[in-house]
Amino acid sequence: MKISIERGTLLKAVSQAQSVVERRNTIPILANVLIEAEGDTASFRATDLDIEVVDRAAAHVDRAGATTVGAVTLHEIVRKLPDGALVQLSDDGTSGRLTVEAGRSTFSLATLPREDFPVMATTDYPSNFAAKTPVLRRLFDKSKFAISTEETRYYLNGVYMHVAEGDEGQVLRCVATDGHRLARIDADLPQGAETMAGVIVPRKTVNELRKLLDDDETEIAVSVSETKVRFATPGVTLTSKVIDGTFPDYTRVIPQGNTRRLEVDAAEFAKAVDRVATVSSERSRAVKMQLDEDRLVLSVNAPDSGNAEEELAVAYGDERLEIGFNAKYLLEIASQVDRENAVFMFNSSGDPTLMREGNDTSAVYVVMPMRV
Incomplete structure (x- = not known):
């Protein structure tokens, strides 16, 4: 050669x-x-x-x-x-x-x-469709932060890509969860994907796939079987085994009855959470959110190193609420918001909280509260 x-x-x-x-x-x-x-x-x-x-x-x-x-x-x-x-x-x-x-x-x-050199055995792929690069990038980028790293729950160590019923018919959906937070992202269903089997794409594959998704003009050819998934651009083909397991019924985790609505500037909120969490050396330190009419107070109390508090002007018109969250989880979810405003839907201080971007329901996040 x-x-x-x-x-x-x-x-x-x-x-x-x-x-x-x-x-x-x-x-x-x-x-x-x-x-x-x-x-x-x-x-x-x-x-x-x-x-x-x-x-x-x-x-x-x-x-x-x-x-x-x-x-x-x-x-x-x-x-x-x-x-x-x-x-x-x-x-x-x-x-x-x-x-x-x-x-x-x-x-x-x-x-x-x-x-x-071992070459991966070829597979027949019953489902074949093409998706624009920005569509796949959004589906995986916005969901991968919630992938579990707990090896014992191996079926959560990836992104569940499947066809689901959305608000206006079938959608291509990616879901990831680690039991503490959940991300559910929808996109229009590409032609040819209607019969696709749901597959759990492993974390490493999701990270490798990201390297193929930089050129917005490229279409990705996606092929799915029950055991493998393949993503192909004109120059690169990425083939991966999928996780052999059953993804849990995530719909039961997504709260339906949360009525207390908080709307906040996503960037300001993320910066404020980051600032108040600075006083704690523990990454999992709880940030307390105190909500009154059009007012949000974020606070962290770390007995060893001090405490911090910051007030934000927000849109909130329901009764007073105090709720705590893991600072890291709040930051990761807030950083997914592309639009200006993040909308949080609460029920009580002990129930899961729902977050989305404005009125857009194609990207929904759930985060479990912490005791504070």
């Missing part, structure tokens, strides 16, 4: 590959990226046996072939090469070495046989 490829193009391809590779693994081949060159394209494939990413890049192929080389090492080399450099990758197929040349720099890296 012998190819020449522009440094920026190569860096993009190997950075996606090396982020999929697990740093600690007992199978040496899984630390490698499989490079395949043919025609005028080089493809870079990496896997951890649960996720597989293939990045195809334009290259000048002098000699077709394939080999595998350490993904992290190759990435570090390419990252440190000068901008605009032309990189030549070559191996003779017998020495077990890949030569990397750029300008006056030459590197010789150990390789492993391509035959040892």
